[in-house]
Amino acid sequence: MLPNQVEFVVAMFAAWRLGAAITPINPALTATEAIHQMSDSGAKLLINVSGVAVIDHVQALPAAALNGEVQYGAKYAAQPADDAAALALLIYTSGTTGLPKGVMLDHANIEAMADMSRQAMQIASTDHCLLVLPLFHVNGIVASILTPLSAGSRVTIRTRFDIETFFADVEQLRPTYFSAVPTIYALLNALPEQVKPDASSLRYGICGAAPASAELLTSFESRYGFPLVEGYGLSEGTCASTINPFNGVRKAGTVGVPFQGQRIAIVDASGRRLAPGATGEVLVQGPNVMRGYVGKPEETKKTIVDGWLHTGDLGRIDADGYLSIVGRLKEMIIRGGENIYPKEIEDALTAAPGVLEAAVIGAPHETLGEIVIAYVAYRAGHAGTLAELNEHCAARLTRYKRPAAIHVIGSLPKNAVGKIDKLKLRTMWEQQST
Structure with a gap:
């Protein structure tokens, strides 16, 4: 339950080295919301910023849980855990349809997603990611931490996105890419015309989490000189499933084509595959698809059918294989x-x-x-x-x-x-x- 800081990443890797799983909790949650996540996940240890009042949260943990300040002990001498099928991350959905559900992602999911992302985003050891999205979300963890670090490249962590300091950070730190949501790009694009930062170090910005308008994408690139590459994904798919190609046609207003190793399909209410251009539910298949929802086998069966993840998103695929998202099934x-x-x-x-x-x-x-x-x-x-x-x-x-x-x-x-x-x-x- 940490804000964006390096200790989050250290604790995550330490847990995985031991063979433990983590569930990142938004520090801004109310006690009731945080207690649901901790009790639903079966958490045994809460890691929080020293001095923050979390007594209500700690009381929700099992009696055997460690309470108080973590002390330095002997260096861990055992071999690192190495089980691709072991649970790694429990990411809780935003709860738009009731209480948040815990998405179970194993190490195989994460390794597959990081590998796909390195290829699709062309990440090399010379890259430098500027992290501005929250680390309690799968996008922040996978796209901005695991993907660049697995390529041997650098990450700079910012506590949060700050429109007053963002471009000053870009000019000082010289990152090569960052990931953000459409709202952030809209705010940056709405800055006064006299704001003309040196953004020459940036190869691109990743745009995801929600659909962006074609006008925003083209207007932003024209103003700041680097492209916004729109992609699509969800926690149940370990972050991302499609992206506009870097070495090919980027179609503004679409979320691109599937990552190598993934497949997408459009189906009607009866599950029948639809032809290009027809609108229906988006399905995803690949090694990135979650293990299921923790403690909810019936929900899992409804969501993953014959190996296909039913996203609940409405979309259509054009004749060239580019996906467009038009809304949520329930919206x-x-x-x-x-x-x-x-x-x-x-x-x-x-x-x-x-x-x-x-x-x-x-x-x-x-x-x-x-x-x-x-x-x-x-x-x-x-x-x-x-x-x-x-x-x-x-x-x-x-x-x-x-x-x-x-x-x-x-x-x-x-x-x-x-x-x-x-x-x-x-x-x-x-x-x-x-």
Whole structure:
């Protein structure tokens, strides 16, 4: 339960050397949330920053757990544990559908993912990764720590992303790449025009965790001079499954092609494979697919069927094999029998002048079943009218896809990983409509 610091990485490797597994806990969790993760995972030792009040958390551990400050002991003399099938990481999902579930990743999963990432991202010993994402998430651990270290390259750990110091860090540290979420890139792209950093050391930025608009990707590269390479993945797939190729066509608005060693497919509700261009659920197969959910065999059986991971994401594959994500299966809006994918509307709204980010949810409607509700946040110093936003949507979206209501707010709520929190938006809508 550590913030981003080198001791997190040391403790992780120490646990693996002993043959133990780790579960990273977000330090910002409430006692109730942290206790769920510790009790569900069966944790025996909590590692936390000295002086932080965690008595409620510690009390949730088994009676035999070590309590108090860890003391230096004799150097570990045994041979390092070496079992590819041993549990390595328990990553807890963000809990968008109930209590968070523990994703079991073994050493074979991690080794496969690190190897695929080194190849796809062309990581060499000369590279230098700047870590700004949280280490309690699989992206931070795999993409920004394990992948570069396994290539013999360097990592600089920052406590968190800070828009005030990010480019100063880039100019001073001269990293060759970093990984971030669309919200971070949108904030950087919205900086005043006079901000012109020296970003020449950066070969690329990895963009993942949530879909980004094609406009953001192209606008960012044009402004800062290095490309954003969009990929797609989830904790259940040990971080990543597709990426836009480095030596090939990068299609803005898509999340690229499968990593070497992985396969993807699109299926309908009955599990039937769909042809290129058709929209359905995204399935993933490969050595990166999780062992299952800890203590939840029934959930595991529903999620991994015949070796294929059912992601719950909606997408389509084009004729060239590039995947596009259009939303979550449970986020799809059905208005009067028509399927509406939130990302299409979100992309249209973020293309409006001055708009920083947008999110779309479905709201119940007596006759239509559901209607489209949109939330929009403008960049600092920018503003617009509802009439302008509605006119913008009318020029880009057919009538049934247009938002029935657009709410302009200061900023969109985010979860701990930086994704827009649509559960909070739904709560906001329910409170507004009652």
